[in-house]
Amino acid sequence: MSQTVTRALRLLTELGEGERSLDQLAEVLGVHKTTALRLMQSLEDERFVYRDADYRYHLGAGLFALASLAMEQRGIRRIAAPHLAALNAATGQTVHLAAYEGGEVVYIDKYDSRHKVRMYSRVGLRAGLHNTAVAKVLLADLPLSERRRAVAGIDFTPHTPHTITGPQQLLAELETVAAQGWAQDHAEHETFINCIGAPVRDASGRAVAAVSISVPDVVAPYEQVLELLPQLLETARAVSADAGAPEDRLPSSPTERK
């Protein structure tokens, strides 16, 4: 593990909070400002940061370029985009696209609700593995060994009275999810939000992403959220089809839950 790289990345993360002077950055790392300077010079050289006329550092265009390449590499995002936009337009609700990556589930796209209530989530952030619909969908599709491993690492701190509290319970839930082809988060993450999620499959038949709709209580109660299920499954089906998923892995009509 490289101390130098870790420091440089921490500086980048710090800049994510906003512009910083050299002294402020040195302070963050607890190093001499000379050290911070040289780290920043390298970052500046590669255009990951730039300095404005006041010598303040900002995140730079190199980062954009890289991020936009990364996004393109996730072809599923581009394929999904029009379908997600349509779903967002049709339902007016918050729509997320998430993927499994190295033991965690991260949001890779988001379409905001047309209501004032905004969700606390952002592209690049992790989704809770045991209390979000997208994570359940993705975990449910993993091979059993990896699924167990992922579940074993979860911190089951309850966020709400409905939060799943242990690995056994989650594994059982994942079986249900796998069987029915969709997942829900019934006030498990936030007391006032319900979600439903469905898998998106590519040509390999594996779930490479998950789509979800999130609805706050104030907008619609739980029962009405379930009524959106057909639209969600249809969206997931359309995206999967565009991604070349085999016919027999496409979701059919919703099945009864439990």
Next chain:
Amino acid sequence: MSQTVTRALRLLTELGEGERSLDQLAEVLGVHKTTALRLMQSLEDERFVYRDADYRYHLGAGLFALASLAMEQRGIRRIAAPHLAALNAATGQTVHLAAYEGGEVVYIDKYDSRHKVRMYSRVGLRAGLHNTAVAKVLLADLPLSERRRAVAGIDFTPHTPHTITGPQQLLAELETVAAQGWAQDHAEHETFINCIGAPVRDASGRAVAAVSISVPDVVAPYEQVLELLPQLLETARAVSADAGAPEDRLPSSPTERK
């Protein structure tokens, strides 16, 4: 300058091209794979990269998170988004948003043409300083000293017969641009593409970004592109107004060129 950081960033850039194995990455740097491994471990720790089941490295979610923060910090991008989308929808042409940053001009947003012809540009990439409409707009707004400095650093390699070939010519052109409130690229970058660009100002009155429309010859000739000028200026005006630009810095109707 930190060798370690530079290497780590080069690895990230390499991953921008696609997934890579550890050996491939070590090869790129010309170092022992142990060295590459430890750099990557640090990057992985901070979620800038992740490894798939085959131990191949990919760009990771930490990068997305950071880039999306960086985008948010550029408030102008969010403010401009609906107006750019509208301009793109109304004209059907490629629309760019660019900003000046540390001596260069970079694209910070892009809306694709609805025609098959796609432009070679991408969010995060640099725009040529002497052969693009957006750069002319932004350079024209700089204080004279900085403008001269920026112009001094330009490589005036001609791309087309129309490319501006020297600093004097460019500085003169920038005067024109500043006076008329918009810029053009008349086949200066690519023989078959014409652009027009206009400044977006914020509360300080400075040009913090530039909007442009790019049109390939095959879609419409130069003269027709100029007919889009009122729409472009109106868009720039609307974005500037939303960004709190003072009334007297807003563009008025187009003036005659030269």
Next chain:
DNA sequence: TGGGTGATTGCATTATTCGCAACGCTCGTT
């Protein structure tokens, strides 16, 4: 003109990175 803030550079010290070699793991082959 002078003092203060903040960035930058030269240099000696040493912590940190580096490459090597050995180990371990997985997978495909015989």
Next chain:
DNA sequence: AACGAGCGTTGCGAATAATGCAATCACCCA
């Protein structure tokens, strides 16, 4: 079932590259 190739990982001395200090420079304001 044993073998071997291919890759990723780890332990450890060698030495390179990062570090902090102090001095210098550049700029702004009183």
